[in-house]
Amino acid sequence: MEMIRNAIARQDGSGLLLDTHAFDTARLPVREITREMHRALTERYNIGIQYLWIAEYAHHQQIDSLDLCIHIDDKAYLPATVVRAASNIDNDAPEMLFKRLSFPILDLSKPEMNAAARKHGFTDILNYSWFCHNPTRSGRPCGFCGPCRWTAEEGLGWRLPLSSKMRRALVDRIIRKVPGFRLRRLIRERTDPLMRQLG
Numbered sequence: 585m586e587m588i589r590n591a592i593a594r595q596d597g598s599g600l601l602l603d604t605h606a607f608d609t610a611r612l613p614v615r616e617i618t619r620e621m622h623r624a625l626t627e628r629y630n631i632g633i634q635y636l637w638i639a640e641y642a643h644h645q646q647i648d649s650l651d652l653c654i655h656i657d658d659k660a661y662l663p664a665t666v667v668r669a670a671s672n673i674d675n676d677a678p679e680m681l682f683k684r685l686s687f688p689i690l691d692l693s694k695p696e697m698n699a700a701a702r703k704h705g706f707t708d709i710l711n712y713s714w715f716c717h718n719p720t721r722s723g724r725p726c727g728f729c730g731p732c733r734w735t736a737e738e739g740l741g742w743r744l745p746l747s748s749k750m751r752r753a754l755v756d757r758i759i760r761k762v763p764g765f766r767l768r769r770l771i772r773e774r775t776d777p778l779m780r781q782l783g
Contacts, residue, residue: 591709609637612644624678630659635681642684649686656693657738659730664690695739711743720748727752 589601614636622636642650654664667673667682668690674680689697701710715735716725725732727748735743759771 588709588712591712592706595706595709607641612637612640614640615643618643618681621678621681625663625681628678629663631663632659635660639681639684648684650684651688652682652685653689654687655689655697656691657734659734661690693738694735698740715743724748728755 585604592598592600618636618640622631622633622639625631625635638650638652641647652664654660658664663679663682664685664687666679667685668687670679673683692700698707698710701707715731717729717731718726720726724745725735725743725748727744728751732744732748732752735741736749741749762771
């Protein structure tokens with residue numbers, strides 16, 4: 585984030601980004617109603633734990649419209665569209681989890697964002713953005729985590745270095761030949777961290 589801020593400032597954009605405000609989720613009190621909404625959403629959509637934290641942060645900070653950059657290919661796209669379309673969401677609906685959030689780029693895909701960055705001359709800044717959950721020791725994308733796979737699936741596979749793609753392809757080819765879903769999952773759980781260390 586510091587590199588992004590400095591790169592924007594170098595392009596005569598000083599002051600466009602405010603200082604980063606870090607908040608430890610361990611200090612964030614989470615209401616049971618929020619946990620229930622998140623649980624219900626995970627039964628219908630493939631969404632992560634971060635949305636529970638973001639919703640509670642917005643609630644405790646009394647923020648009514650917190651920008652969240654969910655995009656059209658995002659795993660949380662469907663619940664976000666429900667919230668944006670509904671003028672009055674039932675208080676018991678799981679989508680209430682997103683009630684205090686706004687979605688400025690919901691209708692954009694990653695390739696469209698990349699095209700806009702290229703058109704306006706800030707592709708280098710966009711490329712500072714981070715997506716990998718488990719970078720290698722050298723700081724490269726692991727190629728194994730959900731965001732790495734989704735980045736490739738969403739049309740930005742070029743952002744993964746060749747070494748990440750090769751490790752992923754090798755492990756996938758070997759694991760595919762192992763009989764039984766549980767055994768394949770166990771091998772993947774043991775192999776992924778090791779392959780990341782090799783990066």
